[in-house]
Structures are given as structure tokens and as C-alpha cells.
Amino acid sequence: MERIPILKMGPFLLVTIQVDLYDRLALDLEADLVQMVSKTEAKGVLIDISAVSIVDSFMGRILGNIASMSKLLDAETVVVGMQPAVAITLVELGLPLKGVSTALDVEKGMNLLRSIIQVQDPKEEDDDDDLIFD
Amino acid sequence: MTTMISSLTKEILIISREQDVVPFRNRVKEHAVKIKMGLVNQTKLMTAASEMIRNMLRYGEGGQASVETISKGSQSGVRLIFVDKGPGIADIQMAMKDGFSTGKSLGLGLPGTKRLVNEFDIQSELGKGTVVMLIKWANG
Numbered sequence: 001m002e003r004i005p006i007l008k009m010g011p012f013l014l015v016t017i018q019v020d021l022y023d024r025l026a027l028d029l030e031a032d033l034v035q036m037v038s039k040t041e042a043k044g045v046l047i048d049i050s051a052v053s054i055v056d057s058f059m060g061r062i063l064g065n066i067a068s069m070s071k072l073l074d075a076e077t078v079v080v081g082m083q084p085a086v087a088i089t090l091v092e093l094g095l096p097l098k099g100v101s102t103a104l105d106v107e108k109g110m111n112l113l114r115s116i117i118q119v120q121d122p123k124e125e126d127d128d129d130d131l132i133f134d
Numbered sequence: 135m136t137t138m139i140s141s142l143t144k145e146i147l148i149i150s151r152e153q154d155v156v157p158f159r160n161r162v163k164e165h166a167v168k169i170k171m172g173l174v175n176q177t178k179l180m181t182a183a184s185e186m187i188r189n190m191l192r193y194g195e196g197g198q199a200s201v202e203t204i205s206k207g208s209q210s211g212v213r214l215i216f217v218d219k220g221p222g223i224a225d226i227q228m229a230m231k232d233g234f235s236t237g238k239s240l241g242l243g244l245p246g247t248k249r250l251v252n253e254f255d256i257q258s259e260l261g262k263g264t265v266v267m268l269i270k271w272a273n274g
Contacts, residue, residue: 020156020159020160022152022153022155022156023152023155023188024152024153053163053177053180054159054177054180054181054184055181056181056184056185056188057185057243057246058184058188083177084174085173085174085176085177085178086177088174088177088178089174089177089178089181089250092178092246092249092250093181093185093246093247093249093250094232094245094246094249095246
């Protein structure tokens with residue numbers, strides 16, 4: 001069965017959607033991601049949709065769901081790489097994806113995730129940050 | 135005088151499972167590219183197609199979807215027709231309202247789809263089924 005792979009990278013989970021989405025695939029991704037957040041105690045989820053040429057109301061809702069569910073498990077979600085035509089279509093469709101953080105590319109998305117998590121919990125970063133003194 | 139719409143090429147696909155949406159969207163894209171439709175309009179049309187296929191599967195137990203390139207005067211466009219033999223829609227006016235849904239969706243499907251295309255027509259008869267026709271002009 002077709003499945004979208006989820007990669008663990010430090011405290012984050014990374015998903016790059018490279019295939020054409022249909023409902024079952026999106027639902028499986030939602031379930032798999034939420035399970036993985038819980039299992040790996042991830043602090044952030046990054047979803048790259050730069051290769052996705054369309055996001056309809058169902059897939060948009062799944063993205064929103066993933067963000068809300070991860071939030072309940074103490075993880076932040078950032079969606080990156082949305083194509084401009086997809087953004088135009090989503091807003092016209094009536095689904096502006098409020099509540100989902102976005103960034104233009106993976107690098108900016110990673111920076112955003114790090115900054116959100118750092119603001120929430122500054123102590124956890126102490127170990128690897130040389131500039132912090134107690 | 136009204137200009138006649140003439141159909142240039144036509145393909146019909148049977149829609150019976152969720153995965154069928156993927157090849158159908160690809161056919162839609164091929165037709166849209168053939169008439170040099172811009173990327174934003176292509177995306178809107180493929181999204182509209184996706185919404186309608188989902189509706190067919192969820193409420194109409196699947197059916198037939200056709201995609202054709204058409205021309206009307208100097209305009210060219212893509213016409214999609216979705217035919218299902220499901221239970222039909224009791225109140226089309228309600229179904230076309232934002233936020234109305236008999237299922238568990240957000241109720242964006244029909245009104246949202248209408249916003250994404252240039253022409254939208256829906257005919258439904260209880261117990262017989264539903265036919266949705268939509269057109270996106272290349273520069274619409």
C-alpha cells in the first residue's frame with residue numbers, strides 16, 4: 001500500500017509529499033504523523049508541499065487537523081513550499097488554512113520551528129548553546 | 135446571437151474509487167495545457183475536479199467524469215461533466231451555500247468549486263442522480 005514516508009531529524013519530523021494526494025493517502029499520513037509525534041516525542045513537524053500541485057478542501061482540512069492534533073501532543077507544525085497557485089486556489093475555495101504556520105521553504109521552516117520551540121522552552125536549548133551562562 | 139460551443143476532444147473516465155481522482159486530474163491538466171491555460175487557472179480547475187470527484191464518490195457512489203477541450207468563438211476552454219446515479223440532492227440551493235453539508239465535510243465543495251470556475255451548472259433529481267457541468271476558459 002502506498003504511504004508517505006516520515007523522517008525523524010533530531011527533535012523534528014520531516015515529511016516531503018512527492019506524490020499526488022488522494023483522500024486515503026492524506027488520512028493515513030495524518031494518522032501516521034500523529035502516532036510518530038507521540039512515539040518520538042517530537043517537538044516539531046515540518047511538511048513540505050512544494051511538489052504538490054493541488055490542495056483541495058479535504059487535503060487542506062487534513063493539514064489543519066495535523067497541526068491541531070500535533071499541538072495537543074505538544075508539537076508545532078509548519079507547512080512549507082506552498083506553490084503560489086495553490087495559495088490562490090485555497091483562499092478562493094474558502095479555506096485560508098488559519099492556524100497553520102507556514103514558511104516559504106524548508107530552511108525557513110526549520111528556523112521557524114526552532115524559534116517557536118525556543119521561545120516556548122528556553123531551558124532545553126541550554127546544552128548546545130555556548131552563549132548562555134547560568 | 136449566441137456563439138455555439140464546439141467540443142474538440144473528449145475523454146470519459148469511470149470513477150469508482152478514491153485513487154481514480156489522480157488519473158482524472160492528470161487528464162484535466164493535459165487538456166488545460168493543450169489550450170495553453172495559465173498555471174493558476176490550471177490549478178483552480180484541477181482543484182475543482184478534485185472536489186467534484188470526491189462528491190461523486192461520497193454522495194453519488196461514483197459515476198462517470200468526462201473532460202473535453204471546447205471552443206466558443208475565439209475562446210478555448212476545458213469542460214468537465216460529472217454524472218452519478220446516486221440519491222440526488224434534495225435542495226440544490228442549500229447545497230450551494232457555503233458551510234452547508236449533509237456529510238462530515240466543511241461544506242465548501244459545491245460553492246467553493248463554483249468560485250474556481252467560469253461556468254457551473256448542476257442538475258439533480260431525487261432517486262435518479264446528479265449531473266454537474268463546469269467550464270474554465272483558458273484566460274477566464
